Amino acid sequence: MPPPHPALPGPDPGGYSRSVPAAGRRALVTGVTGQDGPYLSALLLAEGYEVAGLILPGESVPDSVPAAVHRLEGSLTDSGSLRAALAEVRPSEVYNLAAATSVADSFDNPVAVAEVTGLGVLRLLEAIRQADPGIRLLQASSAEIFGGATTSPQDEGTPLCPVSPYGVAKAFAHQMVQHYRRSRGIFAANAILYNHESPRRGTGFVTRKVSLGAARIARGLETELRLGNLEVERDWGYAPDYVRAMHLILQQDVADDYVIATGRTHTLRELLEVAFSAVGLDWRAHVVTDPALLRPAEPGRLCGDPSRARARLGWAPTREFAELIREMVLTDLAGIDPVASLSDPAGAAAPPSQQPG
Amino acid sequence: MSRSALITGVTGQDGGYLAEHLVAQGYEVHGLIRGQNNPRATVVRRLVPELRLIEGDLHDQSSLIAVLEATHPDEVYNLGAISFVALSFKQAINTGEITGLGVTRMLDAIRLVNPAIRFYQASSSEMFGKVREAPQNELTPFHPRSPYGVAKVYGHHITVNYRESYGLFAVSGILFNHESPRRGLEFVTRKITDGVARIKLGLESELRLGNLDAQRDWGFAGDYVRAMHLMLQQDEADDFVVATGETHSVREFLELAFGHVGLRWQDHVVVDERFLRPADVAVLVGDAAKARRVLGWEPTVAFPELVAMMVESDLRELSAPLSPAAGGRR
Numbered sequence: 001m002p003p004p005h006p007a008l009p010g011p012d013p014g015g016y017s018r019s020v021p022a023a024g025r026r027a028l029v030t031g032v033t034g035q036d037g038p039y040l041s042a043l044l045l046a047e048g049y050e051v052a053g054l055i056l057p058g059e060s061v062p063d064s065v066p067a068a069v070h071r072l073e074g075s076l077t078d079s080g081s082l083r084a085a086l087a088e089v090r091p092s093e094v095y096n097l098a099a100a101t102s103v104a105d106s107f108d109n110p111v112a113v114a115e116v117t118g119l120g121v122l123r124l125l126e127a128i129r130q131a132d133p134g135i136r137l138l139q140a141s142s143a144e145i146f147g148g149a150t151t152s153p154q155d156e157g158t159p160l161c162p163v164s165p166y167g168v169a170k171a172f173a174h175q176m177v178q179h180y181r182r183s184r185g186i187f188a189a190n191a192i193l194y195n196h197e198s199p200r201r202g203t204g205f206v207t208r209k210v211s212l213g214a215a216r217i218a219r220g221l222e223t224e225l226r227l228g229n230l231e232v233e234r235d236w237g238y239a240p241d242y243v244r245a246m247h248l249i250l251q252q253d254v255a256d257d258y259v260i261a262t263g264r265t266h267t268l269r270e271l272l273e274v275a276f277s278a279v280g281l282d283w284r285a286h287v288v289t290d291p292a293l294l295r296p297a298e299p300g301r302l303c304g305d306p307s308r309a310r311a312r313l314g315w316a317p318t319r320e321f322a323e324l325i326r327e328m329v330l331t332d333l334a335g336i337d338p339v340a341s342l343s344d345p346a347g348a349a350a351p352p353s354q355q356p357g
Numbered sequence: 358m359s360r361s362a363l364i365t366g367v368t369g370q371d372g373g374y375l376a377e378h379l380v381a382q383g384y385e386v387h388g389l390i391r392g393q394n395n396p397r398a399t400v401v402r403r404l405v406p407e408l409r410l411i412e413g414d415l416h417d418q419s420s421l422i423a424v425l426e427a428t429h430p431d432e433v434y435n436l437g438a439i440s441f442v443a444l445s446f447k448q449a450i451n452t453g454e455i456t457g458l459g460v461t462r463m464l465d466a467i468r469l470v471n472p473a474i475r476f477y478q479a480s481s482s483e484m485f486g487k488v489r490e491a492p493q494n495e496l497t498p499f500h501p502r503s504p505y506g507v508a509k510v511y512g513h514h515i516t517v518n519y520r521e522s523y524g525l526f527a528v529s530g531i532l533f534n535h536e537s538p539r540r541g542l543e544f545v546t547r548k549i550t551d552g553v554a555r556i557k558l559g560l561e562s563e564l565r566l567g568n569l570d571a572q573r574d575w576g577f578a579g580d581y582v583r584a585m586h587l588m589l590q591q592d593e594a595d596d597f598v599v600a601t602g603e604t605h606s607v608r609e610f611l612e613l614a615f616g617h618v619g620l621r622w623q624d625h626v627v628v629d630e631r632f633l634r635p636a637d638v639a640v641l642v643g644d645a646a647k648a649r650r651v652l653g654w655e656p657t658v659a660f661p662e663l664v665a666m667m668v669e670s671d672l673r674e675l676s677a678p679l680s681p682a683a684g685g686r687r
Contacts (some may be wrong), residue, residue: 006532014647046529077452083422110461110464110515111418111458111461111465113512114457114458114461114515115458118457118458118511119450119453119454119457119458122449122450122453122504123447123450126449126450141453159498159499160498160499160510160514162396162514163518163521163522164518164522165461165515165518167514167518168514168515168518169510169511171510171511171514172453172507172508172510172514174505175499175501175510176449176453176504179501179502179503179507180503182502183446183502183503282368292576
């Protein structure tokens with residue numbers, strides 16, 4: 001956003017504008033380099049926000065992060081960096097998308113995951129309380145907090161029952177957000193996000209692993225795709241729909257928690273069916289199940305009931321499952337140059353994943 | 358060969374009782390102690406001379422690994438926590454670090470050093486917070502209302518997770534309030550009995566308290582540490598509520614405590630808004646039927662006995678000002 005008075009000394013090139021934009025709203029997004037960060041940043045910019053993104057020291061920023069996003073270094077593990085970021089940006093809204101997001105990795109690094117995904121949120125809440133308790137916080141909570149739920153679908157009142165170190169850390173963050181809302185009067189809200197995918201999904205996630213695998217097999221770069229449990233069932237939605245919900249949640253009069261989900265589940269088997277048929281292949285000829293890719297504990301049937309979001313936010317998902325998966329496969333296919341495919345970064349740069357989902 | 362146990366939080370109320378109990382059961386008992394010249398070390402050393410103290414900190418996972426490698430425990434009792442609910446509002450992050458993440462650090466240290474070590478996690482009724490049903494049992498959903506409660510829920514979930522995902526013998530004892538003459542002065546029960554003794558001895562004239570209607574399920578700490586030990590002697594790891602199943606209000610506690618020395622609490626107690634918590638919990642009352650059935654555990658000290666025991670102890674300590682136990686308290 002250009003400074004309103006070009007004749008006056010402007011901000012440093014690339015620095016954060018000190019002027020209040022027309023809408024007067026500034027947002028700070030943590031985890032801006034993930035799948036959701038760029039989608040959310042683009043949406044906020046379109047809504048007239050000034051947007052700052054917190055990046056880890058030394059972290060490379062993907063091209064998907066809009067150029068207009070001001071980049072600040074900081075980490076959820078460092079309270080001082082959070083205080084400094086809030087002081088510099090003076091946001092009206094903070095979107096906490098940062099987390100160690102791989103459920104499978106969390107079994108290997110439970111302490112590190114807890115530091116970022118759990119305690120990091122508490123550090124952010126405390127920083128907000130001290131800097132300006134009027135700041136609104138959107139916490140990207142997760143369906144994994146319901147991991148072992150015995151009821152389906154889950155809604156905002158379902159008891160938490162996490163079954164992975166990731167889920168346990170997210171549950172901690174979820175309840176701290178509720179605590180700061182109820183006892184400290186902070187406008188802090190949880191978006192309980194069920195799985196949400198897009199062509200920008202990280203290659204460690206099962207949907208992208210499948211879409212990329214199907215595309216590479218179709219291009220003749222691979223012959224097989226190794227996966228864990230094919231019976232896992234997930235409620236898979238479209239990431240841009242989910243960041244829209246995040247924004248809507250912070251525009252309400254009262255802070256509350258919302259399940260953001262499609263309300264429909266599909267198995268990994270169905271996902272394979274759609275993905276491979278998008279490139280005219282039969283998945284049975286290519287998929288190998290590998291016990292090494294099974295998780296120590298697999299969540300049960302996670303299916304969200306988004307009734308509250310539908311009723312209060314007027315939110316509804318726009319993309320069907322099959323449509324979403326086909327888009328992912330075709331994007332991956334287009335990213336692989338059929339001639340120079342062996343040196344193509346979109347394919348060759350993707351490391352083989354150890355994570356089932 | 359005698360069994361070996363490691364206790365974190367050994368300088369706390371339960372640490373002392375548990376160390377005594379395990380020593381009496383023939384264990385070699387190690388206690389984790391934080392920092393240099395920790396003044397509370399002297400107290401617990403005097404209480405349990407057989408206890409071996411070793412330095413380590415729930416903040417520092419490598420120190421935990423070193424301690425496990427040095428002490429070779431068969432059982433680890435994790436009582437270490439920032440356990441004062443009101444303090445957790447002021448030091449939320451520190452509470453999350455110790456009371457919450459400290460559990461993961463210890464569990465992960467066990468997984469790395471020797472996954473056969475049995476682990477006891479001191480969970481708390483504060484996890485139930487704004488309760489959805491009464492009494493609360495092992496299946497009651499959590500709704501914590503303080504940073505301490507949220508951190509304890511985290512500790513509980515991660516304990517269950519290590520049991521289910523890594524196969525550790527890890528149990529969570531959901532303990533309702535348990536008191537004793539050794540309770541810290543920052544806790545309401547001990548604050549009252551200390552205040553009663555001071556007023557009785559003419560050292561003070563009033564006692565300032567917060568919400569007198571707060572109700573708790575108060576048991577005797579000596580009974581509760583027995584339950585901790587029993588949980589680690591079972592064939593299968595499981596979680597247990599430990600409670601008396603009775604609730605009493607702060608008012609009833611006052612009635613009995615002041616009555617024990619022939620005083621009326623109404624003449625001395627001042628309600629002070631400053632002691633009201635930002636979000637106080639509703640009625641907490643535990644259903645310990647499973648502990649009774651599976652562990653054969655029963656509380657042995659009833660509420661009036663507990664109050665009398667605490668008042669008597671405070672009277673004794675304050676009337677003998679030169680005794681080492683009362684050092685500095687006046």
